[in-house]
Amino acid sequence: MTTFDVTIPVLNEEATLQQQVRTLHQFLQLHFPTPGQWRIVIADNGSADRTPLLGKELAEALTEVVFLKVPRKGVGLALKTSWSQSTADIVGYMDLDLATGLPHFLEAFQALTEGGYELVYASRLHPKSRVINRPFKREVASRGFNLLLKAYLGVKFSDGMCGFKWLKRDIFQDLYEAGAQNDGWFFSTELLTTAEWLGKRIFELPVTWTDDVSSSRVEILPLAKRYINAMIALKKKQP
Structure with a gap:
């Protein structure tokens, strides 16, 4: 089984975070139903709104979702931090707007x-x-x-x-x-x-x-x- 992590770098995305992550989660669950094969990593890089709170709520509600707090702003930093901690076979990213x-x-x-x-x-x-x-x-x-x-x-x-x-x-x-x-x-x-x-x-x-x-x-x-x-x-x- 090939495992993968989907990293989504986010910055002040409280308006759409939950809806978009749930849409992605449903899609992956449909096409990759095997437990433990994949994760969605919400990599927050410096949000000043409710994004961290909502991200943590998603991680608590959905087994496959992980919330990652990145120390400062920067999409590249968010991706490097996420991928360096990953144990998946495949890593990558997409924007929250899908x-x-x-x-x-x-x-x-x-x-x-x-x-x-x-x-x-x-x-x-x-x-x-x-x-x-x-x-x-x-x-x-x-x-x-x-x-x-x-x-x-x-x-x-x-x-x-x-x-x-x-x-x-x-x-x-x-x-x-x-x-x-x-x-x-x-x-x-x-x-x-x-x-x-x-x-x-x-x-x-x-x-x-x-x-x-x-x-x-x-x-x-x-x-x-x-x-x-x-x-x-x-x-x-x-x-």
Whole structure:
């Protein structure tokens, strides 16, 4: 039996946390009914609202849910903390808004368990992907960022930013040592970059992705500045 942990990094998500986690829980319970095969890890990284309280309530109510308090803000830090404590065969994460259609997890799981792949990432830029409700400026920013990645770091993957990635846990330490160490959102891109550098077997997954504009807190210009600085730092680690 292949075990897996689904980590959900959260920050001030009291409005939707319980509903979304229960939706995910029901989906996984339906498709993976074997007790002990999986966990949902709510990784709280600095919430100042009722998110920690609600997360703990979910962990008490649902056997497969774990609440993890991360010492400070940072999606990358939340994921590193969760995965470094995991004993599952597969680790990965998705955003709380469940923007990537949940059935795609079944495809990712199959690619890792039967397809011989070591890392699976969702791509909104794959020709077969379907992107719904995405504002024009965010689409332009995403494409621009990914073009910059290819030009500056010489990578081949199409979408470094999509919050839906899965990997065999036994390669995580290799990726970390190769440079996947950022505490923020750029960690997601570092996973793919270092996996390419190390020659890991990567599967690009076309997905249906629905942008939840109402819940987005992303400010494009400050984020772009942080990403560029992180990109420059990562370039120095390139073999």
